[in-house]
Amino acid sequence: MKALLDLIIGDPQADRVVPPTGLTARLTVFVAAVMAFLAVISLALSLSAGRVADRWADELAQAATLRLPAETDQLQKALQILETTPGVASARALTKEEQEALLTPWFGTDLQLENLPIPQLVEVIADDPPYDLAGLEARFAAEIPGAVFDDHGSWRDPLVAAAMRVRLIGAVVILLIFASVGAMITLAAQASLAANVQVIRVLRLVGARDVYIARAFVRRFTLRAGVGAMLGVVSGVIVVQVLPDGGGFFAEIGFAGAGWIWPVIMPLLAAGVAFLATRAAAMARLKEQT
Amino acid sequence: MIELDKVSYGHGGAALFSQLSLTLVPGSFQFLTGPSGAGKTTLLRLCYADLRAQRGKVRLFGQDANTLDRDAVAMSRRRIGVVHQDCQFLDHLSVAENIALPLSVADRAAEASENLKELLAWVGLSKQSAQRPPELSGGERQRAALARAVIMSPDVIIADEPTGNVDWEMSQRLLALLVELNKMGKTVLIATHDLAMIRSLKSDVDARVLRLKDGLLTTAGAVL
Numbered sequence: 001m002k003a004l005l006d007l008i009i010g011d012p013q014a015d016r017v018v019p020p021t022g023l024t025a026r027l028t029v030f031v032a033a034v035m036a037f038l039a040v041i042s043l044a045l046s047l048s049a050g051r052v053a054d055r056w057a058d059e060l061a062q063a064a065t066l067r068l069p070a071e072t073d074q075l076q077k078a079l080q081i082l083e084t085t086p087g088v089a090s091a092r093a094l095t096k097e098e099q100e101a102l103l104t105p106w107f108g109t110d111l112q113l114e115n116l117p118i119p120q121l122v123e124v125i126a127d128d129p130p131y132d133l134a135g136l137e138a139r140f141a142a143e144i145p146g147a148v149f150d151d152h153g154s155w156r157d158p159l160v161a162a163a164m165r166v167r168l169i170g171a172v173v174i175l176l177i178f179a180s181v182g183a184m185i186t187l188a189a190q191a192s193l194a195a196n197v198q199v200i201r202v203l204r205l206v207g208a209r210d211v212y213i214a215r216a217f218v219r220r221f222t223l224r225a226g227v228g229a230m231l232g233v234v235s236g237v238i239v240v241q242v243l244p245d246g247g248g249f250f251a252e253i254g255f256a257g258a259g260w261i262w263p264v265i266m267p268l269l270a271a272g273v274a275f276l277a278t279r280a281a282a283m284a285r286l287k288e289q290t
Numbered sequence: 291m292i293e294l295d296k297v298s299y300g301h302g303g304a305a306l307f308s309q310l311s312l313t314l315v316p317g318s319f320q321f322l323t324g325p326s327g328a329g330k331t332t333l334l335r336l337c338y339a340d341l342r343a344q345r346g347k348v349r350l351f352g353q354d355a356n357t358l359d360r361d362a363v364a365m366s367r368r369r370i371g372v373v374h375q376d377c378q379f380l381d382h383l384s385v386a387e388n389i390a391l392p393l394s395v396a397d398r399a400a401e402a403s404e405n406l407k408e409l410l411a412w413v414g415l416s417k418q419s420a421q422r423p424p425e426l427s428g429g430e431r432q433r434a435a436l437a438r439a440v441i442m443s444p445d446v447i448i449a450d451e452p453t454g455n456v457d458w459e460m461s462q463r464l465l466a467l468l469v470e471l472n473k474m475g476k477t478v479l480i481a482t483h484d485l486a487m488i489r490s491l492k493s494d495v496d497a498r499v500l501r502l503k504d505g506l507l508t509t510a511g512a513v514l
Contacts, residue, residue: 017391019382202378205340206438207368208395209361286360 017203018196018216024188025224031184032228032270033235039177040236040263046170047259048252053163060156064124066091069146070117078144082124085139087131094121124149181225181270182277189221189281200289214282218275225274229267237263291316291446291477292337292370297346299332306332307505309346314446314479319472319495321488322481324502330481331375333502334450337479338370339363351445368396371439373449377431379423386410386419389437396442405441413437413467429460436467446477453487461487469495 068078075093082091094102099118133151140147193200203213240254255263291314298308306329314320314337322330335341336348339355348355350366358366371392379388387394389409390402410416413433418426426434432452439447447468453461465487472478472495482488488499501508 016383016387017380017394019380198378199380202380203391203395204364205338205367205372205374205378206392206395207364207442209364211361212395 015216015219017213018192018199018220021192021195024192025220028185028188028221028224029228029231032181032225032274033232035177035181035184036229036232036266036270037236037239038232039174039266040233040240042170042173042177043262043266044236044240044253044255046167046174047255047262049163049166049170051256052252053160053167056156056163057160060152062089062126064126064149064151066122066124066140067148067150068120068122068144070119074144074147075120075122078122078140078147081136081139081143082122085131085136087127087129089125089127091122091124094123178269178273181229182273185221185225185274185277186281189217189278190285192217192221193282193285197289200286210283210286213286214279217282218278221278222271222275226267226271229270233263233266291351293347293349294333294336294343295347295349297336297343297348299329299336299341299344305505307502307507310505310507311346312500312507314477316445316477317472317475318477319469319497320479321497321499322479322502323483323485323488323499326483328502329505330483330502331450333507334372334448334479334481337446337448338367338372368392368442369445371442371444371447373432373435373439373447373452375451375454377423377435379431379434381423384420384422385415385426385434388423389415389434389441391438392442398442402441409437409441414463428455429457429464432456432460432464433467436464440471440476444476446479447471449478449480451482452480453482453484462490465491466494 066078066082068074079091079093082088099121102121103118133149137149140149200213237255243253292312293314294310294312296309296311298305298310300306300308310333312333322333324330332341336343336355339348339350339358342348342356350358351369353362353366355363355366380391383391386406390399390406393399393402393405406419407416410419413436415430415433415437418430418434423431423434432455436449436452439449449468452464452468456464461484468478468480469491488497491497498509
């Protein structure tokens with residue numbers, strides 16, 4: 001913690017003991033910016049997938065559909081069963097217009113649906129705690145033959161699982177990006193340390209401790225990574241915010257609520273990774289160069 | 291202060307010297323002479339723990355140098371001012387910043403401003419303080435190196451051929467600075483092969499002359 005505070009407060013003279021290296025500095029900033037940009041995109045996708053998964057899980061977990069055979073006239077009986085079942089908040093038969101609207105994408109508007117044996121659908125909303133699914137299914141099987149009670153679990157669960165997997169992949173990608181930032185900073189720091197052997201030697205001869213020498217390199221790379229990541233995050237957020245609204249999942253892509261904390265802390269995380277990577281590289285190098 | 295006790299050191303299996311003992315008493319002034327390749331620089335580097343003895347013990351301010359970790363070595367070096375033959379500087383910093391470097395690495399940079407002015411004047415580099423080391427002449431570099439070596443007011447000053455790259459007049463000025471420091475109580479060890487320089491100081495300082503040759507260190511005493 002003290003090392004981090006020293007780093008933030010800084011020592012202008014200590015910073016200057018390492019000669020400036022223009023190309024390495026620019027490359028470090030550039031790579032950190034690119035990585036942060038990619039991380040923001042992955043983060044936006046991951047958070048959006050998470051939100052979609054949560055919403056689907058919440059919304060669909062409440063809703064179920066009862067499908068009555070077309071030739072039956074058991075609608076009132078079915079509604080009565082549902083209304084008297086504990087755990088059912090509401091039960092409503094879909095109107096003719098609603099059923100037609102559901103079928104229109106498949107049959108078009110020209111077909112006379114009255115001529116077709118269309119099953120009657122009943123929308124069922126669960127209470128908290130919900131109904132006993134097995135018991136309800138058994139009751140419908142016994143009292144209204146042909147009735148099918150669908151709690152959407154068969155297609156809801158794979159969708160939610162897929163969305164959760166997208167979220168997980170996003171998180172893994174972000175971890176890999178940060179690992180790449182760490183590896184890149186390590187390589188750049190090692191190159192810088194190797195190029196400054198004579199500087200390290202002079203510093204050692206005038207009584208510099210390892211932590212002083214390391215600090216000069218660590219501060220430099222930490223600031224570069226932090227600045228680069230900030231540029232990348234700002235660019236990434238702008239791109240995410242101006243994405244065209246394609247509807248569906250695409251309408252969800254972006255940051256919302258507490259999710260905004262991630263792009264805000266991402267430059268700090270990048271700087272933290274750079275701090276640890278450079279410090280480790282510097283201490284290892286200084287140990288070798290006794 | 292610095293004590294070498296039966297120290298051996300060699301390169302590639304060939305012994306440079308063995309069983310060598312030397313004690314630097316506080317306030318003393320020593321010249322270390324000997325032919326090129328005799329191991330003078332190696333002996334000096336052992337004295338400030340830049341090298342570790344292969345056998346025997348080197349004690350820096352009472353501590354066994356072989357058991358010191360890197361940070362402890364760094365702390366010891368703050369009490370030893372070193373003037374190198376090739377005057378190693380950080381070329382991207384100004385002369386003043388280079389001279390103040392030991393204070394900076396010791397987190398004592400705040401003390402630099404007043405001390406630095408005096409020191410620059412003392413070594414005659416006030417006008418060159420903003421220049422970069424590569425812009426200095428050989429003599430100016432040697433004086434800057436001496437200023438850097440003494441800015442921490444070290445207990446010991448070790449100089450390796452400090453007059454090797456300067457003319458006679460400049461070498462006399464540099465030696466006068468070292469004699470002045472010795473009179474202020476500092477222990478001084480100078481490696482040189484220039485006997486004329488030693489003779490010129492005979493009347494100014496009570497110096498011990500050590501000779502390193504064929505792996506043996508002998509004291510020449512007052513007879514040169």
